[in-house]
Amino acid sequence: MLAVLAVLMTAVAPFAANGQPARLAADGRPPVLTAEAVLLLDPEGKILFAKNPEEERAPASLVKLMTLYLAFEDIEAGRAELDELVPVSKYASLTPKARMGLRAGERVPLHVLLEGVAIASANDAATALAERLAGDEWSFVGRMNAKAQELELHATRFANPHGLPDPAQRSNARDLAHLIARLLQDHPAARPMLGGQTFVYRGRVYARHIPLFNDPLGVQALKTGFTLEAGYNLAVSAWRDGQQFIMIVLGSRTRTSSFLDAKKLLKYGFVEAGLDARARAEPGAEAAGRARDACRTRVEPRSAATSSTPTAPSSTCTRLSKPAVRSRAIRRRSRPCGARSSSSTRGCARSWAPTPTSGS
Secondary structure (H helix, E strand, O other), rough: OHHHHHHHHHOOOOOOOOOEEEEEEEOOOOOOOOOOOOOOOOOOOOOOEOOOOOOOOOOOOHHHHHHHHHHHHHHHHHOOOOOOEEEOOHHHOOOOOOOOOOOOOOEEEHHHHHHHOOOOHHHHHHHHHHHHOOOOHHHHHHHHHHHHHHHHOOOHHHHOOOOOOOOOEOOHHHHHHHHHHHHHHHOHHHHHOOOHOOOEOOOEEEEEEOOOHHHOOOOOOOEEEOOOOOOEEEEEEEEEEEEEEEEEEEEEHHHHHHHHHHHHHHHHHHHHOOOOHHHOOOHHHHHHHHHHHHHHOOOOOOOOOOOOOOOOOOOOOOOOOOOOOOOOOOOOOOHHHHHOOHHHHHHHEEEOOOOOOOOO
């Protein structure tokens, strides 16, 4: 992974003036994407696809990747504990949406705040976490910017811990790719947290519905972000056959288009890395017929010059890759709705979803 990060920070690839990638897909055409800025890195940290990777943009809630980085850093250093109760200030409770609905004066387990930041993208949880780790939000922002310089995120400037609009808060696809890669490398506990889809607090189920977790298989860590200024942003880490891909999508016009771009880009990356040869098949019935013929079990005829035992059929067509199993971030405290008693199912019916004006 250190080699991957080194390549990421030093890689220089030729790009056309319009930001399109130098490499083409197997059929000679690059993926057609609608996002304003995109970056896809292969398992060695080399650029597979880039579109405006150095363009300065509003990161929205991808800012929370740094909030999580500093939180896990403090936990691992013994300066904070997962089960400690964190008091919620009035200032944190008034942070604009998206929110968990934290109340001033209540005490919330720190691990719940982490889940709120990673899964629900809750801005009030990010503010409460920042106040716990640095005393106040502004001091925490100072820590964020100091860590950004330490990680050589030279195009990144933080102004708050949650990602709500601020003209001073900027980053680019290259820096954000490096940030999520370092977060997952330096603090592996962040991986199941960013791979979680639900958690429960005060009888309420907070859930996010992300199609990328199911198609293409392999996505194990994902953070979304949205503001009117930024558009829809994604930071994704996917594993295929034990190899990690990093992807950033910035400035999509709709939530759906951000997921469609990400899906196309990941599938393209798996093909380019030689991990999904099936995607290289020619289109049309003729190619499909050839594939079926090739996958029929064949047994070589016996002859006097060979063994009397038939040659074993080829397993090339029957062997399927086993995508990495997505790790779960649901703790023991988070039970599936089907397992809850009838008296508590009302809480299971409520799921969190971002609003169009949120910094989710």
